[in-house]
Amino acid sequence: MMPKKNIAIVLLSGGVDSATCLAIAKSDGLDCFALSFDYGQRSRSELNAAKKLAESYEVLEHKIIHLDIGQLGGSALTDLSIEIPKEEAAGIPPTYVPARNTVFISYALAWAEVKKASAIYIGVNAVDYSGYPDCRPEYIKAVQDVVNLATKAGVEGKQIKLETPLINYTKAQIIEKGTQLGVNFADTVSCYQADFDGSACGKCDSCRLRRNGFLDASLEDMTTYK
Amino acid sequence: MMPKKNIAIVLLSGGVDSATCLAIAKSDGLDCFALSFDYGQRSRSELNAAKKLAESYEVLEHKIIHLDIGQLGGSALTDLSIEIPKEEAAGIPPTYVPARNTVFISYALAWAEVKKASAIYIGVNAVDYSGYPDCRPEYIKAVQDVVNLATKAGVEGKQIKLETPLINYTKAQIIEKGTQLGVNFADTVSCYQADFDGSACGKCDSCRLRRNGFLDASLEDMTTYK
Numbered sequence: 001m002m003p004k005k006n007i008a009i010v011l012l013s014g015g016v017d018s019a020t021c022l023a024i025a026k027s028d029g030l031d032c033f034a035l036s037f038d039y040g041q042r043s044r045s046e047l048n049a050a051k052k053l054a055e056s057y058e059v060l061e062h063k064i065i066h067l068d069i070g071q072l073g074g075s076a077l078t079d080l081s082i083e084i085p086k087e088e089a090a091g092i093p094p095t096y097v098p099a100r101n102t103v104f105i106s107y108a109l110a111w112a113e114v115k116k117a118s119a120i121y122i123g124v125n126a127v128d129y130s131g132y133p134d135c136r137p138e139y140i141k142a143v144q145d146v147v148n149l150a151t152k153a154g155v156e157g158k159q160i161k162l163e164t165p166l167i168n169y170t171k172a173q174i175i176e177k178g179t180q181l182g183v184n185f186a187d188t189v190s191c192y193q194a195d196f197d198g199s200a201c202g203k204c205d206s207c208r209l210r211r212n213g214f215l216d217a218s219l220e221d222m223t224t225y226k
Numbered sequence: 227m228m229p230k231k232n233i234a235i236v237l238l239s240g241g242v243d244s245a246t247c248l249a250i251a252k253s254d255g256l257d258c259f260a261l262s263f264d265y266g267q268r269s270r271s272e273l274n275a276a277k278k279l280a281e282s283y284e285v286l287e288h289k290i291i292h293l294d295i296g297q298l299g300g301s302a303l304t305d306l307s308i309e310i311p312k313e314e315a316a317g318i319p320p321t322y323v324p325a326r327n328t329v330f331i332s333y334a335l336a337w338a339e340v341k342k343a344s345a346i347y348i349g350v351n352a353v354d355y356s357g358y359p360d361c362r363p364e365y366i367k368a369v370q371d372v373v374n375l376a377t378k379a380g381v382e383g384k385q386i387k388l389e390t391p392l393i394n395y396t397k398a399q400i401i402e403k404g405t406q407l408g409v410n411f412a413d414t415v416s417c418y419q420a421d422f423d424g425s426a427c428g429k430c431d432s433c434r435l436r437r438n439g440f441l442d443a444s445l446e447d448m449t450t451y452k
Contacts, residue, residue, distance in 0.1 A: 063298075065294040066292075066294055067294075068291040068292055068293075068333075072289075072333075072336050072337050072340050097336075098335070098336040098337075098339035098340055098377070098378070099332050099333075099335040099336035099339060099376055099377065100336075101376070102332040102335060102336075102372060102376045103329070103332040103333060103336060105332075106325050106328040106329040106331075106332045107294075107298070107325075107329060109324070109325040109328060110298050110323075110324040110325035110326075110328075110329060111298050111324075113324035113325060114298050114324055133375065133376060133377060133378060133380065133381045134375075134376045134377075136375065138375055139372070139375040139376055142368065142371040142372045142374075142375050143372055145368040145371065145372075146328060146365070146368045146369050146371075146372055148368075149359065149360075149362065149364055149365040149368050150325055150327070150328045150359060150360045150365055151324070151325065151359060151360075152324070152359060154359065155359045
């Protein structure tokens with residue numbers, strides 16, 4: 001009998017970072033469950049991208065959780081009355097979704113307990129990121145403490161490790177790493193306001209980061225722009 | 227003009243503890259938003275109790291968030307294939323819902339950011355509790371660190387304080403405190419498998435804690451038993 005593999009929950013948004021993160025979890029030899037969220041984000045094609053990626057990486061199960069977080073308002077990604085900026089600006093941008101990563105990780109934690117996973121993979125990144133507070137290493141460290149204390153597994157001494165393999169990578173390095181691991185970036189969507197078919201605006205923060213990442217990595221981006 | 231009151235998000239399950247917690251937040255002089263969750267728990271009458279309490283305390287808004295957490299399985303409170311124990315037992319009981327408080331607090335945090343709240347009130351209790359890891363003071367302390375690091379407010383130096391006024395109270399002390407503040411405990415539901423009208427089984431862990439609490443406090447419990 002084959003030895004049983006360890007299990008990971010991978011947060012999969014359908015973008016460049018989470019796709020690379022899933023590829024890393026697989027190359028780390030883990031059996032993966034993929035978790036995506038439908039939280040009323042403008043870009044539905046992100047979820048289609050997540051579905052494609054989950055299939056091509058043969059995850060054990062891909063769950064798309066419907067979140068009411070969009071209802072709470074406060075972000076340009078879920079609230080149509082707030083405009084998505086077309087230029088870079090200082091500070092935390094209006095595309096920030098309140099407590100998003102905290103909510104996402106909470107769900108991943110719940111599923112990790114049920115599936116007896118040993119790790120949660122999340123593609124947060126503190127270099128070429130959009131200035132969101134919940135992408136910083138000190139935030140992840142604090143969440144790891146909560147994970148250790150919150151769970152039955154933690155009480156029983158079995159740690160569920162938060163894995164953030166991309167946290168110190170530039171966008172170009174993420175793209176290089178993903179390319180090495182065979183990620184098909186044509187299947188990923190980054191744009192905050194992509195069309196249903198995945199074509200991107202080319203102007204939002206996320207499009208700018210992606211485009212510059214591919215340029216810096218000297219790799220071709222197959223993204224279709226509107 | 228009246229000075230503007232500070233705002234609190236109060237987690238309101240509809241039980242004795244959260245009802246008392248809401249009464250405390252009001253007596254602390256805060257304007258309250260109440261947050262409840264529909265996560266496929268067996269006891270729907272809990273949510274009706276929450277609605278009644280939110281109305282009688284004139285909260286600014288009461289939101290019931292639909293959570294997919296029940297779908298993830300793993301708890302006797304959401305998974306009908308797991309039996310609710312009728313007797314007390316050692317360890318973490320099967321009624322434990324994985325990562326429940328972490329998910330609840332994440333949502334409260336998102337709403338707190340949007341509403342610019344200065345506090346989140348949660349009626350967790352580390353004395354007469356059911357042995358859940360996410361009710362312990364060390365857990366709450368770790369979550370406060372996450373709250374400080376996760377948010378735009380935190381980055382800007384405005385703390386959202388996690389208030390756990392009941393954490394060191396026995397169930398009897400909670401009932402005494404609530405009674406002093408005029409809580410109508412007839413409007414609360416504790417039973418894990420209460421009927422739609424709120425009548426309780428009298429046998430589950432939560433019923434036992436409630437019954438003993440009223441006995442110890444020498445106060446009458448208006449609960450109807452099946």
